[in-house]
Amino acid sequence: xxxxxxxxxxxxxxxxxxxxxxxxxxxxxxxxxxxxxxxxxxxxxxxxxxxxxxxxxxxxxxxxxxxxxxxxxxxxxxxxxxxxxxxxxxxxxxxxxxxxxxxxxxxxxxxxxxxxxxxxxxxxxxxxxxxxxxxxxxxxxxxxxxxxxxxxxxxxxxxxxxxxxxxxxxxxxxxxxxxxxxxxxxxxxxxxxxxxxxxxxxxxxxxxxxxxxxxxxxxxxxxxxxxxxxxxxxxxxxxxxxxxxxxxxxxxxxxxxxxxxxxxxxxxxxxxxxxxxxxxxxxxxxxxxxxxxxxxxxxxxxxxx
Numbered sequence: 001x002x003x004x005x006x007x008x009x010x011x012x013x014x015x016x017x018x019x020x021x022x023x024x025x026x027x028x029x030x031x032x033x034x035x036x037x038x039x040x041x042x043x044x045x046x047x048x049x050x051x052x053x054x055x056x057x058x059x060x061x062x063x064x065x066x067x068x069x070x071x072x073x074x075x076x077x078x079x080x081x082x083x084x085x086x087x088x089x090x091x092x093x094x095x096x097x098x099x100x101x102x103x104x105x106x107x108x109x110x111x112x113x114x115x116x117x118x119x120x121x122x123x124x125x126x127x128x129x130x131x132x133x134x135x136x137x138x139x140x141x142x143x144x145x146x147x148x149x150x151x152x153x154x155x156x157x158x159x160x161x162x163x164x165x166x167x168x169x170x171x172x173x174x175x176x177x178x179x180x181x182x183x184x185x186x187x188x189x190x191x192x193x194x195x196x197x198x199x200x201x202x203x204x205x206x207x208x209x210x211x212x213x214x215x216x217x218x219x220x221x222x223x224x225x226x227x228x229x230x231x232x233x234x235x236x237x238x239x240x241x242x243x244x245x246x247x248x249x250x251x252x253x254x255x256x257x258x259x260x261x262x263x264x265x266x267x268x269x270x271x272x273x274x275x276x277x278x279x280x281x282x283x284x285x286x287x288x289x290x291x292x293x294x295x296x297x298x299x300x301x302x303x304x305x
Contacts, residue, residue: 035123149208
């Protein structure tokens with residue numbers, strides 16, 4: 001009995017003298033992740049590109065087409081802002097937070113948000129040619145054949161982009177073992193299998209239903225979710241077109257689509273919002289007067305727990 005009393009006294013002493021000795025809960029934080037094709041290293045204006053970086057309030061940006069005449073505009077802007085950057089095979093990741101590791105095939109980087117939060121970030125720019133949505137609509141592009149069925153489009157897309165997709169998925173599966181949130185941004189040059197549905201085809205938003213293989217592989221094999229389509233599940237009411245900001249001409253009819261993505265996975269996180277960033281247009285949620293790119297960007301906000 002005396003032993004028990006003595007033990008209780010010790011425990012009470014610890015709690016009184018060291019009130020913070022209990023395990024502290026981790027405070028959740030907000031993180032904004034953006035996918036941004038900046039159009040040949042800055043599009044119509046490097047200054048306007050930097051303005052999108054800053055005024056979007058993005059924390060991590062996966063950038064495609066980051067160079068112009070051999071100079072990496074994204075790295076230059078990151079340096080000028082005091083941010084960090086990572087370049088691999090022409091693709092660039094810029095982040096307000098330090099990069100502490102890379103994945104096995106160098107596709108992704110591990111980023112330290114603070115002592116309690118780490119994330120993995122991947123960024124892709126998949127092959128632009130052939131571009132199957134054009135070819136399904138009878139538009140000749142970069143020598144690719146006109147396509148007549150969903151099966152032909154899927155086979156073409158796998159041939160063009162499958163190896164890159166599989167290599168990224170291998171890295172994603174490996175780093176998932178660490179248990180941290182994972183993000184993947186990119187200009188896929190291919191629509192989403194969640195968008196080209198029978199419902200969308202019946203509404204006239206696409207030529208026909210196609211289970212596009214790149215987004216499907218990242219979902220089914222890579223365990224990644226599409227942030228925009230998760231937040232806006234109705235592909236007809238909210239198509240979320242990112243291609244393109246350029247106007248149609250009398251001689252050329254564009255095929256509008258959603259080909260830029262922020263994908264995510266992880267248990268210790270929650271999707272808060274997903275927005276389209278672009279020109280002053282009803283198609284953009286966040287609008288810039290002098291928007292510099294031919295792609296609209298995607299900005300998704302997460303809460304890390």
